[in-house]
Amino acid sequence: MVPAPPVPAPGETGVLTLSPIGRRVRLAACAVVLALLLGGTVWGTDADFPFGPFRMYSTRADPDRPVVSTRVVGLTADGEEVRLSGGEVGLRRAEFEGQLARLVQEPELLVLLAESYADHHPAAEPLAEVRVVQRRYALEDGRQTGEVTESVVVAQDLEDTP
Template sequence: MTLQTAPDVQAEPEVVRLGAAGRRARLAAAAVVLALLLAGSVWGDDSEFPFGPFRMYSTRADPDTPVVSTRVVGVTAAEEEVRLSGGEVGLRRAEFEGQLPRLVDDPSLLGLLAESYESRHPGGPELVRVEVVQRHIELADGEPTGAYTDDVLVSYDLDGAP
């Protein structure tokens, strides 16, 4: 049996060291980023993310403050509520809640939700009005008390008169 020699293996490439100017530039960039993170953590808010903290993760709500739950309902001629939120009209809750200021400014947009509901549920009850209702659920030490109030944030009659 004949032993073969290993093929010529090239030595590892030479390591190129960072020069003094490169090290200073990287240290300066790191110092700027750290300063921004520190300033954002102390004085920042959601709009400064990623240098400011998200308040929903960095703060705590008062355990006795009411919780607000928003829902959209269609109202029939018999004053029965038909749920229009929760994907019934093709919008997710977060998408809808992000549009609340527009709906308050222009209640006729609620008519589009009614149209979407009717196209998805052709045999469903006929709606005469669409409402955005906010339920304020009372808490005591972070637990629901069972007491709540419902406020109609915006309403739109489907015959066109808000």
């Protein structure tokens, strides 16, 4: 059984007040947290979160810059395109985009995606090539103009891979 809280004596409010030192400690702690938040807001990056801004939510995109959509595809020997992004190989599109610079420097890593696809889809036709493709949608005043361009950022031929 939980003991009942003490009942204040007649004439007492039952409110405890902080000592002057306790108030100073709390004010100092608040000042430090506010300084970190302000500094992070002005000079911080996503890596400083929660004291830095999460740029995804704290900024807006230029309404006249193109929107870029990245995808990873495999090509069979017949030229059929097989989607590898979207969880087909255990990675989502954002994870591919986060590793894009590394994939450009080390295209042989795309072989691992083909192997993962083969492991998850044993009955599927083998892949001959893996590509990272970017599709750019042109915008004007935040509206799509209809102009769409596609480019292969990096590709890895799988024919010579053991």
